[in-house]
Amino acid sequence: MLVKVDRRRGAEGFCSVSELAPRGMITLRGDLSAKKLQAAAMAAAGVKAFPGRLGAVVEGERAILWFSPDELLILCPKAEVGEALEKLGKALKGTHHLAADVSDARAIFAVAGKSAREVLAKLTPADVSPEALPAGMVRRSRLAQVPAAFWPSGEDRFEIIAFRSVADYVFELLATAARTGGEVGWFAR
Amino acid sequence: MLILHCPYCGVMADETELAPGGEAHLRRAGPESSDEEFMAYLFERENPRGVHFERWRHALGCGKWFHAARDTATLEVFGTYPAQVTEPPEALLETIREKRPGWQWRDLK
Numbered sequence: 244m245l246v247k248v249d250r251r252r253g254a255e256g257f258c259s260v261s262e263l264a265p266r267g268m269i270t271l272r273g274d275l276s277a278k279k280l281q282a283a284a285m286a287a288a289g290v291k292a293f294p295g296r297l298g299a300v301v302e303g304e305r306a307i308l309w310f311s312p313d314e315l316l317i318l319c320p321k322a323e324v325g326e327a328l329e330k331l332g333k334a335l336k337g338t339h340h341l342a343a344d345v346s347d348a349r350a351i352f353a354v355a356g357k358s359a360r361e362v363l364a365k366l367t368p369a370d371v372s373p374e375a376l377p378a379g380m381v382r383r384s385r386l387a388q389v390p391a392a393f394w395p396s397g398e399d400r401f402e403i404i405a406f407r408s409v410a411d412y413v414f415e416l417l418a419t420a421a422r423t424g425g426e427v428g429w430f431a432r
Numbered sequence: 433m434l435i436l437h438c439p440y441c442g443v444m445a446d447e448t449e450l451a452p453g454g455e456a457h458l459r460r461a462g463p464e465s466s467d468e469e470f471m472a473y474l475f476e477r478e479n480p481r482g483v484h485f486e487r488w489r490h491a492l493g494c495g496k497w498f499h500a501a502r503d504t505a506t507l508e509v510f511g512t513y514p515a516q517v518t519e520p521p522e523a524l525l526e527t528i529r530e531k532r533p534g535w536q537w538r539d540l541k
């Protein structure tokens with residue numbers, strides 16, 4: 244059963260669950276092996292590296308997440324989206340690509356605490372062990388019944404994105420999975 | 433429970449991350465085809481108890497379509513391969529020949 248929780252206030256259990264302030268999000272599709280696109284993506288995101296398959300280059304609020312062989316999600320402060328899109332448009336002019344502001348499509352959450360992996364493991368079929376999902380990687384999968392993506396964003400902390408239309412549902416899922424008394428201790432062994 | 437290796441993002445994807453896309457390697461009957469050929473293209477599908485070739489989409493993951501060869505009776509997965517081919521790779525067929533001597537699927541054996 245889902246617990247009644249207030250998404251605006253966050254939830255405290257054996258891990259804390261919170262919704263983060265709106266983040267700038269840009270979908271970039273194109274030839275990810277092209278040096279030109281890699282440089283443009285790094286400049287737009289404001290990060291110093293480019294991710295490989297399943298990779299996540301995360302620097303605070305900024306990130307490049309590998310979404311598929313021809314798709315990235317760029318994260319940046321919301322106020323910088325316009326500028327980042329302009330940079331991409333200029334750098335990739337004449338190159339087959341697509342760059343779109345999708346900041347309003349998804350909500351972003353954080354789960355923090357020693358057993359943060361456990362909260363995710365209760366909700367997704369994806370392998371979220373430290374070996375399968377170390378820092379520097381991202382996994383697109385599902386949380387219960389809806390699509391989501393998650394990546395380590397620091398020691399014992401994950402960031403999670405899901406479609407905004409199901410943000411309440413996702414928040415309640417995470418809060419329920421993180422309830423005190425629900426610890427399993429699987430990854431602590 | 434079916435777990436398929438996605439050839440695009442490389443993860444072992446649980447069945448619940450995937451969307452089924454029906455039989456693999458269908459060839460569209462074009463405008464010159466007879467009514468019988470077009471009907472076969474639209475409606476006639478293999479439904480074997482054993483070796484089968486299917487299309488799957490990593491819908492909740494990287495979003496890409498790919499192919500899978502598996503046994504519908506045992507759920508053993510022989511392999512997965514990219515979508516941009518019109519027939520299974522020879523190495524995969526060889527694996528299936530070893531594991532299921534005498535198998536046949538449409539004109540493959």
Ligand SMILES: [Zn+2]
Nearest residue numbers: 438441490494
């Ligand atoms: Zn995939």
